[in-house]
Amino acid sequence: MQRWPRWKTKYAWILYMATIGKRSRGRVRDQDRCRKPTIYNLGASTNAGSQIRRSHGAYYLVHDECRSITVHGVLEKVSILGSSAKYDICTSSSATVSHRQCSTGNAALGVRLPAGCCHVYTADGRCVSLFKVLLTNRCSNDCFYCQNATSCQARGKTATFTPAELAATFLEYYKRNYVEGLFLSSGITGDPGIMMGDMIETARLLREKYQFAGYIHMKVLPGSSLSDVRAIAVHADRISLNMEAPTKAHLAEFSSTKDFNSDIMTRLIWMRGVNERQALSAGMTTQVIVGGNEATDHEILTNTCLMYKAFKHKRVYYSAFSPVKGSPLEHVAATPVLREHRLYQADWLLRCYHFDKRDVLPPKGTNLPLDIDPKTSLAMRQFHDRFPLEVNEASIDELLHVPGIGPRSAKRIVALRKKGTRIEKEAHLKALGVVMKRALPFIAINGARHARLDEWAVLNKLVAHLQ
Numbered sequence: 390m391q392r393w394p395r396w397k398t399k400y401a402w403i404l405y406m407a408t409i410g411k412r413s414r415g416r417v418r419d420q421d422r423c424r425k426p427t428i429y430n431l432g433a434s435t436n437a438g439s440q441i442r443r444s445h446g447a448y449y450l451v452h453d454e455c456r457s458i459t460v461h462g463v464l465e466k467v468s469i470l471g472s473s474a475k476y477d478i479c480t481s482s483s484a485t486v487s488h489r490q491c492s493t494g495n496a497a498l499g500v501r502l503p504a505g506c507c508h509v510y511t512a513d514g515r516c517v518s519l520f521k522v523l524l525t526n527r528c529s530n531d532c533f534y535c536q537n538a539t540s541c542q543a544r545g546k547t548a549t550f551t552p553a554e555l556a557a558t559f560l561e562y563y564k565r566n567y568v569e570g571l572f573l574s575s576g577i578t579g580d581p582g583i584m585m586g587d588m589i590e591t592a593r594l595l596r597e598k599y600q601f602a603g604y605i606h607m608k609v610l611p612g613s614s615l616s617d618v619r620a621i622a623v624h625a626d627r628i629s630l631n632m633e634a635p636t637k638a639h640l641a642e643f644s645s646t647k648d649f650n651s652d653i654m655t656r657l658i659w660m661r662g663v664n665e666r667q668a669l670s671a672g673m674t675t676q677v678i679v680g681g682n683e684a685t686d687h688e689i690l691t692n693t694c695l696m697y698k699a700f701k702h703k704r705v706y707y708s709a710f711s712p713v714k715g716s717p718l719e720h721v722a723a724t725p726v727l728r729e730h731r732l733y734q735a736d737w738l739l740r741c742y743h744f745d746k747r748d749v750l751p752p753k754g755t756n757l758p759l760d761i762d763p764k765t766s767l768a769m770r771q772f773h774d775r776f777p778l779e780v781n782e783a784s785i786d787e788l789l790h791v792p793g794i795g796p797r798s799a800k801r802i803v804a805l806r807k808k809g810t811r812i813e814k815e816a817h818l819k820a821l822g823v824v825m826k827r828a829l830p831f832i833a834i835n836g837a838r839h840a841r842l843d844e845w846a847v848l849n850k851l852v853a854h855l856q
Contacts, residue, residue, distance in 0.1 A: 463558055469548040470523040519606070520559050521572040524587055525549035528576030530611075532633075532644045533717040534681055534710065537576050543715025552590035560599055570604030570626075571595070581612040585621065592624035606671070611652035615659050622663045627671035627703070630656055633678050635692035642682035661700050672703035679732060680724025681710035686756040690735055694746050697739065704740075707732045731757040738763055741796065742789050761854055765792045768831055769854050772842060777833040780818065781811050793828030815839060 531540040595601040607625040634640040637649035696702040709729040738744040788799035829840035
């Protein structure tokens with residue numbers, strides 16, 4: 390007898406499961422009306438509230454501290470509140486999400502991330518999935534750039550998680566290996582202390598009841614009390630507060646309900662004190678909107694230097710302004726993403742290369758040029774004072790000023806020199822990780838230059854930046 394091919398069995402099973410999913414979605418079948426509810430355990434531990442109850446053709450998420458809610462209701466909340474959290478930034482890089490539709494539905498290969506999940510990248514280059522979500526997208530603030538604000542005429546559906554619901558939902562995502570950590574923020578419905586209390590309770594449930602020891606990043610809401618800031622830092626690995634604008638005048642262009650000195654700067658001072666006492670493992674961050682108001686890159690980067698030096702922030706994130714339909718700033722032009730990128734490059738020079746801010750910041754009242762990166766721009770301005778640089782004699786700090794040479798390649802060059810090995814040709818530098826097409830006009834190898842700056846500038850269309 391001819392054997393049924395294995396691939397046909399697998400394909401038939403996938404189609405069957407997809408059909409069952411469609412058939413049972415939102416309908417009550419006759420045979421289910423008399424069927425007793427069935428409990429489906431979703432994890433190894435049942436005391437963590439990890440059960441789904443099936444009754445009358447619908448599925449219910451069941452856990453100890455909240456009423457039963459339909460899985461469809463949970464997923465709808467995750468979809469709404471995950472989408473509402475997309476403007477909160479937790480990494481300078483983000484995963485590209487495919488919106489491609491597939492005719493086979495759930496049987497398609499290459500499953501996209503569930504709603505509310507995002508990819509972030511750690512300092513050592515690892516990719517980590519976070520469950521990024523709001524506790525509620527209801528908000529009493531009138532931020533002119535926000536889709537959840539009272540000033541937005543096109544506000545979508547609203548939803549709210551209870552602390553128990555959100556903790557249980559996150560735990561299910563974690564057990565399925567969808568996510569490795571939590572990024573939690575919230576809209577403000579009247580008193581900020583109420584929402585801060587719910588956020589703290591969510592984190593407490595995860596830490597104390599469910600014994601979750603993973604990464605938690607929590608937002609400090611504008612107007613929060615000192616006791617709430619201290620309480621949130623007990624459970625969080627990282628805390629952050631969005632500045633949104635570098636000065637009081639520029640924040641006033643975005644909102645009439647937020648006070649820069651009281652709601653933002655006072656809370657940042659409290660957060661710095663809490664971080665010094667409790668030593669948060671991942672420190673503090675903040676976020677600034679680029680564009681949408683009159684703030685220049687000079688003002689933004691001046692504020693960045695203050696955050697790093699005085700407030701000991703780990704990161705400052707930049708978000709290119711994107712107009713929201715129905716908001717007061719709907720007709721303001723979107724900020725080019727390239728401007729955001731240039732700010733991150735300048736930030737990198739300040740934070741990792743430790744360049745003098747006077748060399749990195751553009752002139753007062755101006756922005757960074759978009760047609761050239763900040764490091765190359767600086768090298769071209771200082772060419773006659775610093776370059777060409779002899780790579781066999783330069784220090785690490787001098788090498789870091791060369792475009793195309795980063796911290797790793799600079800350390801490799803110096804380490805090689807200490808072993809008594811000299812660099813003789815371009816191939817040696819390339820093997821050490823130097824990007825030669827950017828570095829050539831700024832270096833010399835054993836006294837010999839391999840490219841002229843003026844010819845290189847013509848080739849790269851940077852003649853306007855020649856001094």
